[in-house]
Ligand SMILES: [Zn+2]
């Protein structure tokens with residue numbers, strides 16, 4: 001593979017942004033983890049990284065919100081199963097609401113772990 005600019009020189013790297021082949025002279029950031037051909041490409045990559053980070057933050061926040069709603073509905077289901085225990089002579093309803101509470105609590109726990117993984121303290 002030859003450099004995209006210097007056709008007689010062998011390429012040693014490829015731009016991480018636009019995919020052009022680069023010779024040692026054309027590599028703009030030899031010390032960076034991702035090699036780029038120009039400052040334009042470096043900026044584009046930095047912008048992408050920022051967008052991804054923003055997306056991750058957002059998903060962590062929504063996971064946090066989901067965890068909260070799971071705990072809330074789990075608490076409501078637990079309350080309903082206790083109410084059913086006292087007010088309804090139906091074991092099925094009691095077991096059903098109790099099972100709902102357990103599943104929702106587990107889901108809330110899982111969402112919380114997802115939020116933690118993304119670096120947000122839930
Ligand atoms: Zn490039």
Ligand SMILES: [Zn+2]
Nearest residue numbers: 003006023026
């Ligand atoms: Zn070159």
